Amino acid sequence: MTTNQPSGSYELTVLLGLSFSAITDDLHRQLAKKGFDDVRPVHGFLFQRIAVKGATGNEIAEHLGVTKQAASQMIEYLEQHDYIERKPHPLDGRGKLVTLTERGWSCIRNTEEIFISIEQRYAAIVGEERMNMLKADLRRLVHTISDDSNPLRLRPVW
Amino acid sequence: MTTNQPSGSYELTVLLGLSFSAITDDLHRQLAKKGFDDVRPVHGFLFQRIAVKGATGNEIAEHLGVTKQAASQMIEYLEQHDYIERKPHPLDGRGKLVTLTERGWSCIRNTEEIFISIEQRYAAIVGEERMNMLKADLRRLVHTISDDSNPLRLRPVW
DNA sequence: CTAAATAGTCAATTAGATTGACAATAATTA
DNA sequence: TAATTATTGTCAATCTAATTGACTATTTAG
Numbered sequence: 240m241t242t243n244q245p246s247g248s249y250e251l252t253v254l255l256g257l258s259f260s261a262i263t264d265d266l267h268r269q270l271a272k273k274g275f276d277d278v279r280p281v282h283g284f285l286f287q288r289i290a291v292k293g294a295t296g297n298e299i300a301e302h303l304g305v306t307k308q309a310a311s312q313m314i315e316y317l318e319q320h321d322y323i324e325r326k327p328h329p330l331d332g333r334g335k336l337v338t339l340t341e342r343g344w345s346c347i348r349n350t351e352e353i354f355i356s357i358e359q360r361y362a363a364i365v366g367e368e369r370m371n372m373l374k375a376d377l378r379r380l381v382h383t384i385s386d387d388s389n390p391l392r393l394r395p396v397w
Numbered sequence: 398m399t400t401n402q403p404s405g406s407y408e409l410t411v412l413l414g415l416s417f418s419a420i421t422d423d424l425h426r427q428l429a430k431k432g433f434d435d436v437r438p439v440h441g442f443l444f445q446r447i448a449v450k451g452a453t454g455n456e457i458a459e460h461l462g463v464t465k466q467a468a469s470q471m472i473e474y475l476e477q478h479d480y481i482e483r484k485p486h487p488l489d490g491r492g493k494l495v496t497l498t499e500r501g502w503s504c505i506r507n508t509e510e511i512f513i514s515i516e517q518r519y520a521a522i523v524g525e526e527r528m529n530m531l532k533a534d535l536r537r538l539v540h541t542i543s544d545d546s547n548p549l550r551l552r553p554v555w
Numbered sequence: 556c557t558a559a560a561t562a563g564t565c566a567a568t569t570a571g572a573t574t575g576a577c578a579a580t581a582a583t584t585a
Numbered sequence: 586t587a588a589t590t591a592t593t594g595t596c597a598a599t600c601t602a603a604t605t606g607a608c609t610a611t612t613t614a615g
Binding site: 287376 | 552
């Protein structure tokens with residue numbers, strides 16, 4: 240028995256956790272090489288939320304499943320590092336609209352490229368068909384486990 | 398497009414993250430109902446390491462990928478909550494041997510049961526065969542992504 | 556026998572979240 | 586319309602779980 244193949248009922252969970260952290264580690268190593276060494280995984284999920292048409296602080300907090308204060312701190316950090324910008328909200332005098340800067344967009348594009356290369360590296364080994372089965376299985380797994388009282392949300396696990 | 402099926406190259410990663418956090422959330426909700434409301438996911442990985450024949454603090458730190466000071470704090474917490482105990486190491490006067498208490502063993506047994514029921518709930522939907530394919534795919538995925546310079550380790554992702 | 560490495564602890568610091576309180580603005584309703 | 590209520594975002598204090606650094610006791614290597 241190796242660390243890579245834990246015994247019994249732990250295995251599926253450990254495999255899922257290892258896969259997820261291996262991919263995100265790989266992603267952020269490659270991002271760092273391209274100059275994006277000041278972003279964490281959670282920032283990627285924030286970028287994803289504001290990419291299409293921006294979002295308010297509260298919307299971001301809701302998306303990430305953290306308090307608005309935590310989101311606010313994150314937003315300030317990312318603004319200082321030139322990934323996003325805050326403007327007065329055009330429709331709501333209380334709110335601010337958070338959008339991506341050019342550097343933020345560049346980070347997203349690089350992330351896309353890296354994800355594609357990671358998936359391709361895997362698809363090249365197991366084949367497209369098997370890759371699609373894996374995704375389909377994971378979708379069903381997620382769907383099976385979650386229910387209305389326990390909504391899906393990507394939160395840190397530790 | 399829903400939150401459950403994000404677009405493009407993010408999908409595999411998001412599915413892996415969602416699966417992992419959904420399972421661990423489910424596990425710890427069920428553990429809490431059975432009275433184990435003072436353990437975190439990382440404690441499960443600690444238990445796993447010391448189950449067979451105990452381990453020293455340094456071995457635990459190595460297993461979890463944290464500093465020995467962090468491991469030491471965790472050990473103290475779990476000792477105070479009666480999951481583990483520290484005895485002088487029989488072979489090394491510097492070290493201490495950390496082992497499970499009866500409560501620790503009980504927590505492990507309950508965890509096993511819950512994992513089995515979660516996996517069965519899924520296997521009942523997709524079938525044994527598909528379940529084994531999923532695991533095999535994940536093993537290969539993990540193996541593909543990791544290499545010698547980037548060893549596998551389950552770390553918090555956020 | 557001495558020097559270097561290792562196990563564990565104490566203390567201070569850090570990162571990243573939390574809760575609580577608040578002002579400004581918007582929405583509801585009497 | 587005026588008064589009440591809810592929402593957005595910020596400031597401040599606190600908490601948790603990790604970190605780095607310094608140290609003692611013990612073991613291993615030369």
